[in-house]
Amino acid sequence: MHSHIQQLYSIADKPRRTIIGLMSGTSLDGLDVALCQLSGDGLNTQVELLRFATVDYDDNYKQRVKAVFAKREVDLQALTLLNPWIALEHGRIINQCLAAWQLSAADIDIVASHGQTVYHCPKRQHQLAGEGNATLQLGDGDHLAMATGIITLSDFRQKHVAAGGEGAPLAVYGDYLLFSSKDENRIMLNIGGIANFTWLPQTLDAEAVFSTDIGPGNTMMDAYVQRHFAGQYYDKDASLAMAGRVSKPLLDALKQDSFFGLSFPKTTGPEVFNLPYLAKAQHASGTTQLSHADIMATLNRFSADMIIAAIQQTTAQLDKFVIYASGGGMHNPLLMNHIQQALPGVSIKTTADLAINPDAKEAVLFAVLANECLVGGKQKFSNAREGIPGVTMGKVSFAD
Numbered sequence: 001m002h003s004h005i006q007q008l009y010s011i012a013d014k015p016r017r018t019i020i021g022l023m024s025g026t027s028l029d030g031l032d033v034a035l036c037q038l039s040g041d042g043l044n045t046q047v048e049l050l051r052f053a054t055v056d057y058d059d060n061y062k063q064r065v066k067a068v069f070a071k072r073e074v075d076l077q078a079l080t081l082l083n084p085w086i087a088l089e090h091g092r093i094i095n096q097c098l099a100a101w102q103l104s105a106a107d108i109d110i111v112a113s114h115g116q117t118v119y120h121c122p123k124r125q126h127q128l129a130g131e132g133n134a135t136l137q138l139g140d141g142d143h144l145a146m147a148t149g150i151i152t153l154s155d156f157r158q159k160h161v162a163a164g165g166e167g168a169p170l171a172v173y174g175d176y177l178l179f180s181s182k183d184e185n186r187i188m189l190n191i192g193g194i195a196n197f198t199w200l201p202q203t204l205d206a207e208a209v210f211s212t213d214i215g216p217g218n219t220m221m222d223a224y225v226q227r228h229f230a231g232q233y234y235d236k237d238a239s240l241a242m243a244g245r246v247s248k249p250l251l252d253a254l255k256q257d258s259f260f261g262l263s264f265p266k267t268t269g270p271e272v273f274n275l276p277y278l279a280k281a282q283h284a285s286g287t288t289q290l291s292h293a294d295i296m297a298t299l300n301r302f303s304a305d306m307i308i309a310a311i312q313q314t315t316a317q318l319d320k321f322v323i324y325a326s327g328g329g330m331h332n333p334l335l336m337n338h339i340q341q342a343l344p345g346v347s348i349k350t351t352a353d354l355a356i357n358p359d360a361k362e363a364v365l366f367a368v369l370a371n372e373c374l375v376g377g378k379q380k381f382s383n384a385r386e387g388i389p390g391v392t393m394g395k396v397s398f399a400d
Contacts, residue, residue, distance in 0.1 A: 004398045008151070011109045012374045015039060018050075020150070021367030022090060022113045024139070026193030026270055027218055027328060028065055029233065030056040031090055033097050034363035035108075041376040043204075045177045045368060051101050052360040055093045069118050070270040079118070079138075086116050086139040091147025105149035105399075112370035112394070113154040114362075115139035120269035122166040124262060135167035141397035153370045153394035163389035168267040169196045170393070172211030173372070174365030179354055180204050185321035187311060188351070190362065191329025193219035194269055195307050199314055212265035215306035216273040217329045221299045223275050228292055238334035241300040244293030253281035254302045264314070303329070304338035311343065323348045326358035369393055 001009075011017060016039045023032040035051040064082060068074040094111065098104065115137030122133045141154030157167035175188045175198035186200040195217035201208045221241070222234045235241055257277075259268055278299070282288045290298075315321050323346060329335055330350060340348055350358040373394040 008374070008396070011151070014109070017109045017371060017374065018107060019110045019112055019367040019370050020094060020108055021363040021365070021370070022094075022111065023363040023366060024090070024114060024116045025328075025362070026069075026117055027222055027234075028057060028062050028069075029328065030054045031093050032360060032363040033094060034360045034367060035097075035101065035103075036364055036367040038367060038371045041372060042378060043177060043180065045371065047178060047356070047364060047368065049355075049357060049360055049364060051097070052357055052363075053097050053100075054359060055096065061089060065116060065118065070274065071119075072271075082118075083138045083140050084143045087113075087141070087143035088147050090139055091144050094144075094148050094150075108148075108150050110370050110374070111144060111148060111150045111152040112156075112366040113139060113141060113144055113152055114156065114366050115154060117269070120168065120267065120271060122267050124166075124266065125268065125272065133161050133164075133166045135161060141395055145397040145399045149399045151399055152397040153373055154397065155395045156366065156369055156393040158395075159391050159393040160389060163391045165389050166265075166267045169198070169211045169213060169265075170369065171196065171362065171365055172198045172209065173393075174368040175200060175211065176206070176209050177368060177372070178356070178365075179324070179351075180209075185315075185318060187314070187321060187323045189307070189311075189323050189325045189327075191217040191303075191307070191325065191327040191332075191335070192362070193217055193222070194273070195303060195327075195329065197307075197310065197314075210265045212310070213267045213269075214310045215260065215268065216299075216303050217307075217327065218303070218332070219270045220273055220275070220278060221296060221303070223270075224278065224292075224295060224299060227275060234328070235296055235300075235332070238300060238332050240293055241296040241334050244291060244295070244297030246301045247285075247287050247290055247294055247298045249285040250281060250287040250290065250295070250298045251302055251305070253285035253287075254278070254298070255305070256281070256284075260306065260309075264310075300332070300334050301338060304335050304342075308339055308342040311339075321346065324351050324354060325349070326351050326361040328359075330358055 021034040033053045037048045039046045068079050119136045141152045145152040161167040180200050185202050188198040195214040198211040225232050351361050
């Protein structure tokens, strides 16, 4: 047996595994680094979040990724060079965190890396005959393993696509394993660049579980702020949106995309919901002269309304359920107030109430996927009706 395979076997045989989960979202604000200790597998998975940090990206990282992000026509050389460069940047950040935490590479069993999404291309979006689903995440696992000296599992989404899925949202796997409860119906709402949720019925019936994208979370608001307010990357405390008034004609125009009529589950991205989408809606509604504040107020309400509609559609036959929020949008007070006002009898909590830092949740879920790759597989979780293939995800890169 090769020593690398023996090492993997030894890690899998441990009663507890120390795994760093990484998440870099479409908002490009920074790299989430979650140091986790995991035991068990399947519905018996136990996670302890030992340390967590979000390390902000510098302007160079943001500009290099934005040069290719969600664009159909890009510089192929720039794209190719980004794949190893992003991995080395993420490796540098991991090493920085380990030093701050007074740990070494030898203390870590596995790095679980989501990578950096640069283009998401489900068939329902591209509609090209003879072509299937596709998605592209950069940040090569081999470079990351070499940069840190730690075995790395990466590129999780490709197996999901190969098995017939759209490559997203992958949160459904970790949500089901970590947060299912026979005591209450749960919606695990994540508001990142794109808003998505996982539906977890208290029956624990895997055939009823699904995860779906909803529409824009922060992505259009962030893009608008970055275009029109120099030095700002998002609407802190919703101060811009709170200063404006919602334009009903623009709001109605924003809601006209065919994506919103598709059945669950479905995926989308900034390839659809972006500033050209806003400009088209403004032109169609005759609202090109709106103030920045009014546009921000309308974009905020747009994200909220689509989240509300999706939740109401899913829970129409239920008397009681609980929402557990996570992601950057959770910190937007106006957005969360819109949701709560529309769902007055619903308890809205965060995953902190389930012992997981809501800002760390997505990174933790990739640590869970890595744990399943190593020791899971005994309890298959799939839902063919909802497009959730029961597959093992993650490509293994050794550190030498």
